[in-house]
Amino acid sequence: xxxxxxxxxxxxxxxxxxxxxxxxxxxxxxxxxxxxxxxxxxxxxxxxx
Amino acid sequence: xxxxxxxxxxxxxxxxxxxxxxxxxxxxxxxxxxxxxxxxxxxxxxxxxxxxxxxxxxxxxxxxxxxxxxxxxxxxxxxxxxxxxxxxxxxxxxxxxxxxxxxxxxxxxxxxxxxxxxxxxxxxxxxxxxxxxxxxxxxxxxxxxxxxxxxxxxxxxxxxxxxxxxxxxxxxxxxxxxxxxxxxxxxxxxxxxxxxxxxxxxxxxxxxxxxxxxxxxxxxxxxxxxxxxxxxxxxxxxxxxxxxxxxxxxxxxxxxxxxxxxxxxxxxxxxxxxxxxxxxxxxxxxxxxxxxxxxxxxxxxxxxxxxxxxxxxxxxxxxxxxxxxxxxxxxxxxxxxxxxxxxxxxxxxxxxxxxxxxxxxxxxxxxxxxxxxxxxxxxxxxxxxxxxxxxxxxxxxxxxxxxxxxxxxxxxxxxxxxxxxxxxxxxxxxxxxxxxxxxxxxxxxxxxxxxxxxxxxxxxxxxxxxxxxxxxxxxxxxxxxxxxxxxxx
Numbered sequence: 001x002x003x004x005x006x007x008x009x010x011x012x013x014x015x016x017x018x019x020x021x022x023x024x025x026x027x028x029x030x031x032x033x034x035x036x037x038x039x040x041x042x043x044x045x046x047x048x049x
Numbered sequence: 050x051x052x053x054x055x056x057x058x059x060x061x062x063x064x065x066x067x068x069x070x071x072x073x074x075x076x077x078x079x080x081x082x083x084x085x086x087x088x089x090x091x092x093x094x095x096x097x098x099x100x101x102x103x104x105x106x107x108x109x110x111x112x113x114x115x116x117x118x119x120x121x122x123x124x125x126x127x128x129x130x131x132x133x134x135x136x137x138x139x140x141x142x143x144x145x146x147x148x149x150x151x152x153x154x155x156x157x158x159x160x161x162x163x164x165x166x167x168x169x170x171x172x173x174x175x176x177x178x179x180x181x182x183x184x185x186x187x188x189x190x191x192x193x194x195x196x197x198x199x200x201x202x203x204x205x206x207x208x209x210x211x212x213x214x215x216x217x218x219x220x221x222x223x224x225x226x227x228x229x230x231x232x233x234x235x236x237x238x239x240x241x242x243x244x245x246x247x248x249x250x251x252x253x254x255x256x257x258x259x260x261x262x263x264x265x266x267x268x269x270x271x272x273x274x275x276x277x278x279x280x281x282x283x284x285x286x287x288x289x290x291x292x293x294x295x296x297x298x299x300x301x302x303x304x305x306x307x308x309x310x311x312x313x314x315x316x317x318x319x320x321x322x323x324x325x326x327x328x329x330x331x332x333x334x335x336x337x338x339x340x341x342x343x344x345x346x347x348x349x350x351x352x353x354x355x356x357x358x359x360x361x362x363x364x365x366x367x368x369x370x371x372x373x374x375x376x377x378x379x380x381x382x383x384x385x386x387x388x389x390x391x392x393x394x395x396x397x398x399x400x401x402x403x404x405x406x407x408x409x410x411x412x413x414x415x416x417x418x419x420x421x422x423x424x425x426x427x428x429x430x431x432x433x434x435x436x437x438x439x440x441x442x443x444x445x446x447x448x449x450x451x452x453x454x455x456x457x458x459x460x461x462x463x464x465x466x467x468x469x470x471x472x473x474x475x476x477x478x479x480x481x482x483x484x485x486x487x488x489x490x491x492x493x494x495x496x497x498x499x500x501x502x503x504x505x506x507x508x509x510x511x512x513x514x515x516x517x518x519x520x521x522x523x524x525x526x527x528x529x530x531x532x533x534x535x536x537x538x
Contacts, residue, residue: 003123003271003274003275004262004274006274007123007126007262007274008258008262010126010329010333011253011258011333011337014326014329014330014333014334015246015249015250015253015334017326017330018242018245018246018327018330018334019246021098021323021326021327022238022239022242022243022246024095025095025098025099025235025238025239026239028094028095029095029096029098029099029235029238032092032093032094032095032096033096033231033232033235035091035093036088036089036091036092036093036096036228036231037075037078037228039089039091040078040084040088040089040091040228041078
């Protein structure tokens with residue numbers, strides 16, 4: 001039944017994509033947070049000046 | 050009997066302490082209202098993906114999607130496919146989201162002021178907050194129900210657990226605003242994803258795909274795989290959810306908040322396209338859990354409330370350790386959703402509903418104090434509304450109807466604002482009034498015994514939702530054409 005295969009392959013794609021994006025975001029997100037806080041603190045210092 | 054051991058408690062404890070430390074630590078970076086509400090528009094791509102995914106997946110999401118899988122089979126994940134396409138196409142083409150982000154506004158109603166005037170901005174703010182708070186009102190109770198069912202806790206701990214959870218979220222959201230939300234969202238995305246993936250793999254290995262497909266075939270036939278031939282779904286379900294998906298991607302304020310907090314328009318659109326597939330995952334993974342519950346629970350074990358079938362199933366199959374990871378994951382999902390939603394509705398209240406009072410002239414210090422107070426008040430509202438509102442019917446139907454109080458009219462207003470030069474305040478007012486009236490009338494009729502049968506069985510939520518969009522769009526066109534062109538907006 002093609003519908004069985006459709007949902008099976010979609011589930012497989014979800015698990016694989018979700019695993020990949022989680023690892024990728026975990027690695028790249030740390031530098032995003034560091035960059036955001038750095039820019040905010042430098043903006044804060046500028047406005048204080 | 051509790052399935053929750055000391056080891057599980059330790060895992061959850063470590064997660065909560067780490068979240069609170071991270072959330073409170075960034076409060077010192079908040080010196081302006083713009084920092085509090087939009088993180089100074091410094092959000093980059095991967096943080097945006099984590100935040101959007103964590104925000105739009107709460108325990109309530111897991112519950113209604115799993116209920117959909119339990120009651121409809123794999124076809125119950127259809128809204129996820131529609132949401133994926135809607136989000137990808139909007140991000141890829143920049144439809145509405147590009148002019149919205151380019152405008153540099155803080156909220157959607159602020160954009161409306163440019164074309165429709167300040168009264169429509171205020172009215173749009175009221176409708177957005179009304180729909181958003183009603184929608185969010187059931188989150189806490191549903192989260193508590195999940196934890197009680199999955200851990201086997203005594204029901205008497207439900208209220209105290211919900212209150213403690215909300216207090217934790219409230220503390221870091223009030224102190225750090227969007228900055229705390231983004232940082233905790235990042236942590237919560239990782240914890241949530243680890244739990245969701247581990248549990249899904251456990252289910253696929255232990256229950257098995259063949260058993261799940263066989264039980265769906267036996268219970269629902271072809272309709273369990275194809276929404277168009279499902280007796281309770283059909284084309285109206287697909288159309289209603291398609292409209293809802295597009296409207297949600299364009300105007301659901303918690304989603305839009307990520308676009309507006311992004312460092313530029315390109316980053317905001319990339320957050321949309323790269324998170325789009327998650328919107329399929331957030332439906333399909335819990336639907337698999339719901340189907341697994343259908344496969345392994347007896348009707349006696351399920352009882353009357355199908356909403357609790359999935360957590361009961363998890364309580365049976367999750368081993369020690371994984372139970373702790375699962376509960377931490379679901380707490381992460383819920384806390385990230387609650388914090389983002391509290392902040393989002395408070396931003397609309399501050400920026401749009403209170404706009405006639407502050408007129409942009411309040412000091413940063415006053416603005417921060419008011420914004421923080423609004424977040425705290427929303428938390429108190431949530432606690433009381435979540436405790437007394439009696440949910441009737443399907444959870445997903447309740448969420449779509451309350452969401453449509455503003456999704457229908459706001460999406461019509463946004464599209465017209467961006468792409469129809471003739472759109473004006475008459476059309477906008479007509480769309481808002483019509484768009485809000487139909488869902489509210491449906492909700493009231495569903496609660497009254499005299500009209501319950503008519504609302505639920507004759508009209509049904511799908512036709513009610515489709516009608517809302519059509520009538521809101523018609524009101525926009527007719528109202529705009531009726532207004533003399535010489536008059537100002």
